[in-house]
Amino acid sequence: MIPVKSYWLKPVCEEVSLIHTRYGTAQVTTRKMIIVAFLATLSAIFQSMGGFLPGVGYLISPLATPPIVLSTVLSVGSGLTAYFLAILLLFFIQPSELIVFPFTTGLLGLGIGSSLLYLKIRLSAMLVGSFSLWAGILLLLYVFRFPVLGPAVSSTFNLSTIAIVYVFSLFYSWLWVEISRYFIQKISKVIT
Helix, strand or coil: CCCHHHHHCCECCCHHHHHHHHHHHCCCHHHHHHHHHHHHHHHHHHHHHHHHCCCCHHHHHHHHHHHHHHHHHHCHHHHHHHHHHHHHHHHHHCHHHCCHHHHCHHHHHHHHHHHHHHCCEHHHHHHHHHHHHHHHHHHHHHHCCCCCCCCCCCCCCCHHHHHHHHHHHHHHHHHHHHHHHHHHHHHHHHHC
C-alpha cells in the first residue's frame, strides 16, 4: 500500500522540467509556434466535438484539456497563447462551445499545466486545477447565468451546489493531473 504522504506530496514527474528546458532552449522560433498552434488546434477540435456529435461528442470534448496542459508545461506564455488561439478557433469552428471552453476545460488546463511547471507536487497541481475549474463553473453559473451543469441545477446562489461543484472539480482535476502526467511521460520518451 502506498503511504498517503508519498503519493500526494511527491513530485509529479521530472519530465515536466525536461520538456520545459528542452522547449526553452530550442533555437527555431518557427518550430515553437507550430507546436503551440498544433496543440491549440487539437484543443479546439476536441472541444468542438460536443457540438458536432451530440452525445458521443460530450465524451470527446474533455480531451481539450491535455493540449492546453502540455502547451503550458512548455512555457506559460505558450500555454496562454494556445488557450487564446483555441478560443479564437472555436469562434469560427463551433461558437456554441465558446463560452464553455474558456471557463472550464481551458482554464483547467492552464491551472494544471502551470502548477505542474512551478509547484511540481501532485496535491498542489490538483488543488490549483480544481480551484480554477470551480471558479470557472461558478462564474458561468452565477455571474453569466449560463446553465453549464444543465437545467437541473438552478442558477440561484446555493451553498450545497457550490460544495458539490467543488467536490466534482477536485475529483475531475485529480483525474486530469494523472492523465496529463501519463501523457507527459510518454511525450518525454519520444523527444529524448
